[in-house]
Amino acid sequence: MIPAPKEISLLQGQLPVPEKLKLSSSKSISPDLLSALKLIRASVAEDDTGTETLLHRFSALPATDPDTYVLQIDPERITVSASSDNGFRYGFQSLMQLMQIHRKAGFIPCQRIIDSPQWSWRGLHLDVSRHFFEPDFVCQYLDWMASLKLNKFHWHLTDDQGWRIESKLYPRLTEIGAWRKAEDGSSYGGFYTHAEIHRIVDHATALGIEVIPELDLPGHCLAVLAAYPQFACFPKDFEVMNTWGISDDILCAGNDEVLSFLKEIFSELAELFPGRYFHLGGDEAPKARWKACPKCQKRIVELGLKDEEALQSWLFRELAAHLKTLGKEVIGWDEILDGEIDSEPLVTVWRGDGIEADRKAIKNGNRIILCPNQFLYFDWFQAEAENEPGAFGITTLEKVYSFELSDYDQDKSGLILGAQANVWTEQMDSPGRVRYMLFPRIYALAELLWSSSQNRSWSDFQNRLAELESAL
Ligand SMILES: [Zn+2]
Incomplete structure (x- = not known):
């Protein structure tokens, strides 16, 4: 992925790359944010079909940066957690990139990404x-x-x-x-x-x-x-x-x-x-x-x-x-x-x-x-x-x-x-x-x-860029 996330942990199993996403939310998510997320990708379903994608608003901040997000891919559902609308946007963008990278293979490896920006x-x-x-x-x-x-x-x-x-x-x-x-x-x-x-x-x-x-x-x-x-x-x-x-x-x-x-x-x-x-x-x-x-x-x-x-x-x-x-x-x-x-x-x-x-x-x-x-x-x-x-x-x-x-x-x-x-x-x-x-x-x-300096390396970046470009 580009930019490189702060932390990725691989989990058991894999999720079929979704054709469509069915958004649901555990706590109040504003209609403005929902339409913004649909703007990011038209693959958000209007009907009741698609892979369940739960938007979860943190009640307490997991980190000091309000733009932090957690993206979790489980075998049957996706969860994006954040405390700010921008956090949800960033989590959603990471999800879009994962779907793009793994579309040919057909499956996304289950994983948890915890991420936030280095510079504002x-x-x-x-x-x-x-x-x-x-x-x-x-x-x-x-x-x-x-x-x-x-x-x-x-x-x-x-x-x-x-x-x-x-x-x-x-x-x-x-x-x-x-x-x-x-x-x-x-x-x-x-x-x-x-x-x-x-x-x-x-x-x-x-x-x-x-x-x-x-x-x-x-x-x-x-x-x-x-x-x-x-x-x-x-x-x-x-x-x-x-x-x-x-x-x-x-x-x-x-x-x-x-x-x-x-x-x-x-x-x-x-x-x-x-x-x-x-x-x-x-x-x-x-x-x-x-x-x-x-x-x-x-x-x-x-x-x-x-x-x-x-x-x-x-x-x-x-x-x-x-x-x-x-x-x-x-x-x-x-x-x-x-x-x-x-x-x-x-x-x-x-x-x-x-x-x-x-x-x-x-x-x-x-x-x-x-x-x-x-x-x-x-x-x-x-x-x-x-x-x-x-x-x-x-x-x-x-x-x-x-x-x-x-x-x-x-x-x-x-x-x-x-x-x-x-x-x-x-x-x-x-x-x-x-x-x-x-x-x-x-x-x-x-x-x-x-990404932080510790998270960046030129050779790794070149590999990820090649991966992303071949998925375009
Ligand atoms: Zn003058």
Whole structure:
């Protein structure tokens, strides 16, 4: 199985692989959870047939982690025990994998699995700006995540190459900002309506996945400037970018209208996402325009700020304070540590091996999500082969598997929540290409986040991966 469970004990006998599952519960199981479990696999029977599958809610916790589950396979029935809905989901996902692995043989060996996750943040990111993906595919992506017990979906919704989320307050963001002109003159783009966002978020919630939306700012905003040029330091006719890279034109931090725009857009969009977090980007924002802009310079003088980095930190703090009033916590890329921030924001540590930013964040007291590009950027090549798709360096399956979170937590600060892999889609123009870049690396990601170091071994992982892939 992947990810490797904490503890498996083999028992006497075997259970024929069920065609259908007949769910029953000893204690109150919410209708929401029942429909969520049916969403995981359609093999849950609607009628009264199928292998008896008992859902048992622990009255007392067997362990401190609420996500713990116990899955027991007996010759005539299956029991999933947990104390939280997520515990049931994870137990159910393990059952699905066991059924898949043993389908050809026809029998599942009787066994008891006792399991819980090592890290609480087990994330996967998807960039839908560089290339746009339909809601059905995003739901499929969430299904893949859930099947491997990943629980945080970081949704990169805006960038220079396209704004992908409907705003009723600022309709030009999608009328103009969601579309770019391709080299052949055709128009490329798309966006999610509020109804589509609801559908995707509901799907994620049923699977036990929290959605973390990202609006990247103040850089990576050419799609905004194409729609509303007055938000630039030096307004002109901007176009949504149709190449990759970094733009010097960013949002003007000296313009009060920009601040109002951002606060209004966050207020509008925060309602669509029930989760705790909002990612504000903060990466790769060149300061050339701010250095030359009278408004930005005036703001720096008025607020007594040191320089343009400090101006970006001020903007981040203003928006974080606003999001706090909406009940949200904020996350930023590790560039936010280059200026002065307080200890509240979470930091996605991405540059290089992440060690320097990790130390800086721990010193400043910020919580950390590790996603160092050398290990966890799934847009990087998977192999050295000719015609291998990808960019930058090489991140093989083994390299992903070798990533060790506890190496970053030497002072046991407890500030590291977990990790995520990032899927930047400059080189991925179709669902098939995303799938190619994701698999099999997503298996390694899931295991290094769920299973403890003592429970993991590269050679054993390769065997289990082969077993799982041959069952697909
Ligand atoms: Zn400016």
